[in-house]
Amino acid sequence: MREESKERGTTIISCKDVHKWFGGFHALKGVSMDVKKGEVIVIFGPSGSGKSTFIRTINRLEEHQRGQIIVDNVELSHDVRNVEKVRMETGMVFQQFNLFPHLTVMQNITLAPIWVRKWPKDKAEQEGLKLLERVGIPEQADKFPGQLSGGQQQRVAIARALAMQPKIMLFDEPTSALDPEMIKEVLDAMILLAKSGMTMLVVTHEMGFARAVADRMYFFDQGQIVESGTPDEIFKSPREERTKLFLSQILSH
Amino acid sequence: MTMTEQAKSIQPPLPLGPIAWVRKNLFSDWFNAILTLVSIIFLYFAVTAFARWALFSADWRPVTGTPMLFLVGQYPREQLWRPGLSLLFSTFLIGVSWGVWERYVKAFAIFIAITLGIFAILPLKTADLTPAVRAFFLFNSLLIYAGYRVGHTRWMSGMKTSLLWLFVSIVITLVLLPGYENSKIMPSVATTAWGGLLMTLLLAVGGIVLSFPIGVLLALGRRSSLPVVKIFSVFFIETIRGVPLVTILFMFSVILALFLPAESRIDRILRALMGMVIFSAAYTAENVRGGLQAIPEGQEEAARALGLSGFQITWFIVLPQALRLVIPNIVGQFIALFKDTTLVVIVGINDLLGIGNAVLNLNPEFVRLQMEVYLFIAVIFWIFSYFLSYASLKLEKALGVGER
Numbered sequence: 001m002r003e004e005s006k007e008r009g010t011t012i013i014s015c016k017d018v019h020k021w022f023g024g025f026h027a028l029k030g031v032s033m034d035v036k037k038g039e040v041i042v043i044f045g046p047s048g049s050g051k052s053t054f055i056r057t058i059n060r061l062e063e064h065q066r067g068q069i070i071v072d073n074v075e076l077s078h079d080v081r082n083v084e085k086v087r088m089e090t091g092m093v094f095q096q097f098n099l100f101p102h103l104t105v106m107q108n109i110t111l112a113p114i115w116v117r118k119w120p121k122d123k124a125e126q127e128g129l130k131l132l133e134r135v136g137i138p139e140q141a142d143k144f145p146g147q148l149s150g151g152q153q154q155r156v157a158i159a160r161a162l163a164m165q166p167k168i169m170l171f172d173e174p175t176s177a178l179d180p181e182m183i184k185e186v187l188d189a190m191i192l193l194a195k196s197g198m199t200m201l202v203v204t205h206e207m208g209f210a211r212a213v214a215d216r217m218y219f220f221d222q223g224q225i226v227e228s229g230t231p232d233e234i235f236k237s238p239r240e241e242r243t244k245l246f247l248s249q250i251l252s253h
Numbered sequence: 254m255t256m257t258e259q260a261k262s263i264q265p266p267l268p269l270g271p272i273a274w275v276r277k278n279l280f281s282d283w284f285n286a287i288l289t290l291v292s293i294i295f296l297y298f299a300v301t302a303f304a305r306w307a308l309f310s311a312d313w314r315p316v317t318g319t320p321m322l323f324l325v326g327q328y329p330r331e332q333l334w335r336p337g338l339s340l341l342f343s344t345f346l347i348g349v350s351w352g353v354w355e356r357y358v359k360a361f362a363i364f365i366a367i368t369l370g371i372f373a374i375l376p377l378k379t380a381d382l383t384p385a386v387r388a389f390f391l392f393n394s395l396l397i398y399a400g401y402r403v404g405h406t407r408w409m410s411g412m413k414t415s416l417l418w419l420f421v422s423i424v425i426t427l428v429l430l431p432g433y434e435n436s437k438i439m440p441s442v443a444t445t446a447w448g449g450l451l452m453t454l455l456l457a458v459g460g461i462v463l464s465f466p467i468g469v470l471l472a473l474g475r476r477s478s479l480p481v482v483k484i485f486s487v488f489f490i491e492t493i494r495g496v497p498l499v500t501i502l503f504m505f506s507v508i509l510a511l512f513l514p515a516e517s518r519i520d521r522i523l524r525a526l527m528g529m530v531i532f533s534a535a536y537t538a539e540n541v542r543g544g545l546q547a548i549p550e551g552q553e554e555a556a557r558a559l560g561l562s563g564f565q566i567t568w569f570i571v572l573p574q575a576l577r578l579v580i581p582n583i584v585g586q587f588i589a590l591f592k593d594t595t596l597v598v599i600v601g602i603n604d605l606l607g608i609g610n611a612v613l614n615l616n617p618e619f620v621r622l623q624m625e626v627y628l629f630i631a632v633i634f635w636i637f638s639y640f641l642s643y644a645s646l647k648l649e650k651a652l653g654v655g656e657r
Contacts, residue, residue, distance in 0.1 A: 092555070
């Protein structure tokens with residue numbers, strides 16, 4: 001069933017030959033990728049391979065300097081209005097959570113809907129509570145982020161990103177900063193989201209997550225896509241030596 | 254004994270009794286014991302010597318003889334109801350603030366109420382303290398409590414109180430105290446006649462209220478991506494910080510007056526205030542910049558990813574966190590500004606210190622009584638500064654709630 005609906009999905013993100021330099025360092029060397037509506041993409045690779053930089057170009061936290069990125073029919077350029085449109089449609093979850101420590105959980109979630117989507121406060125809070133229920137922590141609404149565990153904070157961050165009702169969710173190593181016992185609760189929330197049909201780009205080394213929900217996987221190294229394929233193809237018969245080596249390193253323990 | 258029983262039987266150690274405390278902290282070894290004894294002897298002599306001087310040999314006449322001069326300077330005595338009404342508004346709002354903000358203002362409000370009460374019943378033989386004036390002070394003292402009750406009611410909020418303060422300050426400084434030309438009820442009173450504590454508080458409050466937003470804007474301007482804004486902010490901040498306040502005050506009162514045409518002369522108090530404001534704003538900007546730099550990059554990124562605009566990010570995310578971090582520094586800056594108001598003496602404004610000097614110089618009997626006068630003024634400054642830093646300490650603790 002799911003496969004069928006995928007084929008009918010239209011392309012929602014289209015990246016062509018994306019380049020990015022940090023000073024003299026060539027961080028992205030011509031990355032091209034098309035993502036269809038409802039697809040779950042897992043991006044992995046060694047540190048410094050450009051995978052985080054790449055997903056950050058999609059909501060323009062990083063500017064690309066060559067190539068083309070089109071998100072939901074809007075091309076990212078120096079035009080600020082386009083950037084605003086794209087950011088309205090993409091949610092992002094960060095490695096370090098980046099919750100606002102001076103606001104309560106509920107205020108974290110409702111801030112953007114109230115001020116960007118111009119929702120009335122009541123509506124934003126009702127929706128916020130629904131989202132907190134979805135990630136399993138409705139009872140924490142009035143606490144401050146500093147009073148929550150890492151796993152709870154990251155689930156709030158997911159709820160905060162979802163509050164803007166984005167079409168695309170970007171995850172930048174969402175479990176890397178978590179204690180081992182908290183990784184599962186965050187991954188569970190993400191799996192639930194993936195199964196609900198959300199388009200997701202996930203930078204992660206959680207191969208269990210990739211196996212469970214990824215439609216396609218991309219292996220990044222030195223600013224390029226080395227290999228891509230379905231989880232089956234990547235795990236069972238990787239074509240490239242670098243992919244094999246990397247997988248053996250992260251799966252060995 | 255099983256583990257749980259054992260755990261239950263262990264109690265935290267009892268707090269020390271007074272004798273044990275003294276032993277542990279003051280006489281723990283011979284060095285500590287000597288230190289304690291020497292300190293006690295020193296304190297004894299210092300305190301008794303001071304008390305003997307203050308109570309028996311000091312001559313407090315310059316202070317007690319003309320209390321009204323220290324309060325309002327040479328404001329016309331038949332127009333005293335105007336500063337009086339200002340005091341009335343202020344005491345009421347101090348009470349309201351106490352009711353609304355509770356412990357930040359409580360100590361200050363109670364202290365002012367008690368001081369006013371003491372003023373009302375102080376057995377001084379002076380023409381200033383007529384029964385009517387004494388009754389007025391007593392009334393103000395009670396008004397603080399009335400304000401407190403009002404501040405406690407449901408419809409009073411921090412926002413409303415702040416707006417009331419703003420409104421009352423504007424009315425006092427622009428209407429009530431200066432008055433109008435050709436008015437029978439409120440004839441204009443030249444600012445040359447304003448003075449004493451009234452002047453000191455006007456300069457301090459005006460300086461603080463005006464310099465804070467300007468300082469924040471300068472700090473933000475310094476980080477701006479617009480080169481013109483950035484260069485202006487850096488130039489302004491660094492120029493002002495490189496010049497002593499005395500110089501700035503001179504520039505504003507003398508040079509500004511020379512360059513402007515006579516009819517557009519700005520009032521000399523306003524000129525001095527402008528000097529203090531830009532001076533304090535430059536330092537506030539540097540304090541705020543420290544706070545801005547301490548906010549992790551990720552905060553702004555997360556806000557941008559949510560689609561918030563640059564202004565919204567600054568207003569909702571960056572500034573609240575940055576300002577919270579630098580409250581102690583900013584209050585320190587306010588206290589410095591408050592004490593620096595005494596420098597306006599050099600441009601001929603009779604603030605509290607100016608009045609003190611005037612009293613010493615005018616009466617030949619008082620020439621050798623500097624000690625008494627300056628000590629009195631110092632104590633007044635200390636009281637206000639103390640309550641400022643006390644409120645900042647409380648604020649800091651209360652805001653620590655959501656800290657990472």
